[in-house]
Amino acid sequence: MGYVGLPLAVAFANEGHEVTAVDVDRRKVEALRRGESYVEDVSDEALAQTGGRIQATTRFASLAKCDAILVCVPTPLTPNREPDLGMLVGASRELAGVLQAGQLVVLESTTYPGTTRDRVAPILSESGLVAGEDFNLAFSPERVDPGRTDFTMRTTPKVVGGLTPACGDRAEALYSEVCDTVVRVSTPEAAELTKLLENIFRSVNIALVNELAMLCDRMGIDIWEVVDAASTKPYGFMRFDPGPGMGGHCLPVDPFYLSWRAREFDMATEFIELAGKINQQMPYHCVAKVERLLNDASKPIRGSKIAILGVSYKAGVGDVRESPGLKIVTLLTSLGAVVAYHDAFVPELPEYDLRSRPLEDVLDKADIVLIVTAHPGIDHDAAVATAPLALDLRGVTRRSGGHAILL
Numbered sequence: 096m097g098y099v100g101l102p103l104a105v106a107f108a109n110e111g112h113e114v115t116a117v118d119v120d121r122r123k124v125e126a127l128r129r130g131e132s133y134v135e136d137v138s139d140e141a142l143a144q145t146g147g148r149i150q151a152t153t154r155f156a157s158l159a160k161c162d163a164i165l166v167c168v169p170t171p172l173t174p175n176r177e178p179d180l181g182m183l184v185g186a187s188r189e190l191a192g193v194l195q196a197g198q199l200v201v202l203e204s205t206t207y208p209g210t211t212r213d214r215v216a217p218i219l220s221e222s223g224l225v226a227g228e229d230f231n232l233a234f235s236p237e238r239v240d241p242g243r244t245d246f247t248m249r250t251t252p253k254v255v256g257g258l259t260p261a262c263g264d265r266a267e268a269l270y271s272e273v274c275d276t277v278v279r280v281s282t283p284e285a286a287e288l289t290k291l292l293e294n295i296f297r298s299v300n301i302a303l304v305n306e307l308a309m310l311c312d313r314m315g316i317d318i319w320e321v322v323d324a325a326s327t328k329p330y331g332f333m334r335f336d337p338g339p340g341m342g343g344h345c346l347p348v349d350p351f352y353l354s355w356r357a358r359e360f361d362m363a364t365e366f367i368e369l370a371g372k373i374n375q376q377m378p379y380h381c382v383a384k385v386e387r388l389l390n391d392a393s394k395p396i397r398g399s400k401i402a403i404l405g406v407s408y409k410a411g412v413g414d415v416r417e418s419p420g421l422k423i424v425t426l427l428t429s430l431g432a433v434v435a436y437h438d439a440f441v442p443e444l445p446e447y448d449l450r451s452r453p454l455e456d457v458l459d460k461a462d463i464v465l466i467v468t469a470h471p472g473i474d475h476d477a478a479v480a481t482a483p484l485a486l487d488l489r490g491v492t493r494r495s496g497g498h499a500i501l502l
């Protein structure tokens with residue numbers, strides 16, 4: 096019942112289905128029972144409009160009466176950057192305990208090719224039921240893009256790969272209720288890899304433009320001017336913007352599921368590794384630039400007051416997972432800077448002993464202002480106008496002719 100599960104629950108409830116919403120996180124279950132959403136893309140009103148058709152529970156037993164079960168648990172990396180299927184294995188075990196003949200199970204969590212067939216199916220078979228015979232099993236990757244409004248679940252094509260053709264038919268019929276276009280592929284593996292290709296494509300292209308941004312910094316060329324100009328080509332070019340690094344649950348994590356799997360096949364996926372390396376370097380590059388700007392003003396970073404605008408990983412959402420903003424806070428703090436932040440979407444960062452402060456407070460007497468994530472609703476030009484120094488890592492002030500230095 097996270098970023099992926101909750102919107103799905105709402106979509107199916109809106110189609111008139113009774114939805115059982117299972118999560119091990121008691122706080123989420125209690126919030127849903129109170130009619131409160133904790134996912135930005137789902138409003139409390141949207142929850143209310145489902146007319147009580149979503150029943151939230153921590154009990155897997157409730158799944159026994161469902162026709163279809165969609166698994167949307169996290170698939171993170173271990174500290175050694177290897178796939179951590181712990182939560183998927185845990186959820187699959189619980190599900191095996193209540194699985195019924197005739198049910199459809201679809202895995203939505205992003206993962207390496209082979210997970211549905213080689214990891215999930217054997218666990219579910221501990222129920223005594225055979226995947227593809229007694230119950231249907233498929234993989235269908237989620238394409239939700241938190242904060243996006245131009246494409247919805249209904250208008251975003253959904254890829255589906257079944258363990259057998261019948262499994263695929265059943266999953267296709269299910270998703271056709273909430274998506275206008277369902278794209279069938281022949282196997283769960285093809286569907287699993289489709290999702291990884293989409294994310295690796297983004298990761299590699301972001302790394303390319305980030306590497307160019309670092310080069311432009313040395314060459315004294317404005318990367319934004321170059322990206323803006325290249326984007327005027329009507330074909331053969333797709334715009335990606337530089338930034339302080341990659342965040343979120345997906346892009347910094349998912350590609351490594353494939354590189355891990357590829358090692359079993361004697362393949363080193365070098366694009367993935369290289370893109371990860373460059374994107375991870377970006378917060379260090381940004382902090383080095385802060386140091387340089389302060390140095391030019393004859394200020395040491397130790398003791399300088401640094402105002403950070405936006406710490407979540409992208410504009411308009413409060414998700415701080417893998418956020419480069421957190422890395423920047425860590426690096427600046429370790430250098431002795433006095434960091435304060437404003438982010439209406441992230442009220443506190445308990446691990447950093449920091450709370451979001453009102454914009455005026457954060458800007459007051461700051462030696463330098465950093466635009467790390469440009470949330471909507473903030474006039475960034477006005478925010479940096481009176482700051483002695485400003486560094487804009489998102490290029491949002493580039494057209495105003497203000498004094499902010501660009502990434």
Ligand SMILES: NC(=O)c1ccc[n+]([C@@H]2O[C@H](COP(=O)([O-])OP(=O)(O)OC[C@H]3O[C@@H](n4cnc5c(N)ncnc54)[C@H](O)[C@@H]3O)[C@@H](O)[C@H]2O)c1
Nearest residue numbers: 096097098099118119120167168170182185186204205237
């Ligand atoms: N967030 C995105 O934008 C996005 C987009 C596409 C794909 N995905 C993928 O979808 C999956 C879920 O991502 P998310 O962002 O929704 O994560 P999330 O953390 O927001 O939600 C996952 C939920 O699963 C619950 N959970 C953990 N273990 C469980 C268990 N054993 N049984 C039941 N519930 C359990 C957690 O409490 C949490 O509420 C991941 O594989 C992710 O890579 C996410």
